[in-house]
Amino acid sequence: MPNSSPTIPGSGPALLDFRHVSVMLENRQVLHDITLKIRAGEHVVILGPNGCGKSMLIKTITRECYPLAEPGSSLTILGRDTWNIFELRPLLGIVSNELMRRCTRQISGREMVLSGFFSSIGVPPCYEVTAAMLEKTSQVLKLLEAEHLADREMTEMSSGEAHRLLIGRALVHDPLALLLDEPSNSLDFRAALELRGIWRKLAQAGTGIVMVTHHLPDIVPEIVRVILLRQGRVFADGAKSAILTADRLAELFGLPVQIALRGGYYHLW
Numbered sequence: 331m332p333n334s335s336p337t338i339p340g341s342g343p344a345l346l347d348f349r350h351v352s353v354m355l356e357n358r359q360v361l362h363d364i365t366l367k368i369r370a371g372e373h374v375v376i377l378g379p380n381g382c383g384k385s386m387l388i389k390t391i392t393r394e395c396y397p398l399a400e401p402g403s404s405l406t407i408l409g410r411d412t413w414n415i416f417e418l419r420p421l422l423g424i425v426s427n428e429l430m431r432r433c434t435r436q437i438s439g440r441e442m443v444l445s446g447f448f449s450s451i452g453v454p455p456c457y458e459v460t461a462a463m464l465e466k467t468s469q470v471l472k473l474l475e476a477e478h479l480a481d482r483e484m485t486e487m488s489s490g491e492a493h494r495l496l497i498g499r500a501l502v503h504d505p506l507a508l509l510l511d512e513p514s515n516s517l518d519f520r521a522a523l524e525l526r527g528i529w530r531k532l533a534q535a536g537t538g539i540v541m542v543t544h545h546l547p548d549i550v551p552e553i554v555r556v557i558l559l560r561q562g563r564v565f566a567d568g569a570k571s572a573i574l575t576a577d578r579l580a581e582l583f584g585l586p587v588q589i590a591l592r593g594g595y596y597h598l599w
Contacts (some may be wrong), residue, residue: 343409345370345507345538351397351405353390360386361397362562370408370506373539373552378559379583384542385426387559388511391540392424408506419449423500426511430489430496437496439487441481443467446499463502472496474528490521497528507538514548523587526550544573551594556584 346368346539348585353361361385380386390393390405393415397405405412431443444453453459457538473476476494476550483491493513500508510529526548533539533552543547544548549556549570556573558565560582566573574596576589590597 336540341495342370343503344406345372345384345408346391346540347404347406347409349405350400352385352400352403353397354378355386355395360562361390364562364564366557366564366567368540369414371536371538372555373533374541374555374557375549375553376542376559376575377544377546377549377582378542379544382559383562384544384559385511386562388424388509388542389428392422393418405457409446416449420503420599421506423497423503423505423508425496425500425513426509428511430492432577433473433492433496434484436483436485438481438483439476439498440467440471440481442484442495443470443502445496446502464522466502467498470552473501473531477542489516490518490524493517493521493525494528497532501532501537505537507540508532510539510541510543512543513541514543514545522547527570546589546596546598547575548595 344367348366349362351364352359358442364387372561376384386395389538390397390409391392393413393437397403402475404411407418433451435452441453444459444463445451447463448457450457471480474494475496476498479487479491479495484495497508514525517525529539530550530552533550539553541553554570555568556560556570557567558573565582566578574589579589580587
C-alpha cells in the first residue's frame, strides 16, 4: 500500500538534487546545466514539448544515463551520489511507455504486479514467490481496482488496463515516489480519465508523484509544482498557479495559446 505516514516535503534529504547537470546522448548535448531539487513527498510535473529532454531527465534519475563530470556538477538521490541500481529501483517506482512495450507479453496481470519484487517482466519458475508477496500483490490489485485483471493476459488488455498493472508493479515496494514518463500517451479519453483518478488516489495516500508530460490535463489537482523544460534547460519552476499562464506556455510551445481551469484541471488550446 502507499506510505501510510507520508514524508513531509522539506524534511530529510531531497529525493532528487540536480546541480548544474548536463547530459550527452552520443555526440549531442540534450540536457544543459539543470539545477533543481525535488523533496520526498512532493507532487511535481515536468512539462515541455516533445524533444525538450523530459525523458532524458527521467533516464538520468534512473541511472540509465549519467551526467557529464564537470566542476560544480552533482546529482544526488536521497542524499547519495552513488547507488546500487537494484537498491534504488524499489524507492522510485518507474512507469514509462518504454517499459509498457516490454511488458506486452503473455503473462497475467497478477504476474505483472508480482514481477515488481524481482525487477523482471513476469515471474520465471526459478524465482521464489512468498505468501507475503502474494498478499501484497492482492492488496495492490485491490487498491488499483484491478482485481478483475489478475488472471487476464497482458496481451488481452487495453492500454489503460495495462498501464494500471504497470503502476501496480511499481507499487509493491511502497516507493517514495512514482516516476511517470508521458503516462497518458496512447490512452483514449476514458482510460486517461480513469488513470488520473488512480494518480490522485496515490498522491492523497502519500506517494510522491514526479511526472513528465506534454499534456496539461495530466496535471491532477494534487500536483502543486510545475517545472517547464525547453530545449534541455529549465525554463521556469514554481507554483502551478504562477507557472501555468497563457504567456509562459505560449513561449514554451512557440505559438499563441489559451488556457482554462475547470474542476481543478488545466486545458490548453
